[in-house]
Amino acid sequence: MGEPARRRVEPTEDGPVLLYGPVDVVLPDGRRVHSDRPVTALCTCRRSRRYPICDTSHRRPARRTRSEEQDADRPADRSTVPRTDPAG
């Protein structure tokens, strides 16, 4: 019996992890996703509609959460702006 075949795993700068060779991806809930592709792009942003396989959704700008949208719509907090006293 020989040594097991070496697999190559290649994280990308801001996207998926590339897995070379056929792989079985086991998800936290126990589901298995099998890929026979020569290279499988494993989603790390969790925005893929085909999760755990990357569908390039990581290239689109991230959606803001509702609280982030509310914060952006809120007027700036001026309580930290120093007040000038006209009386001196």
Ligand code: FES
């Ligand atoms: S890494 Fe590409 S869609 Fe998530």
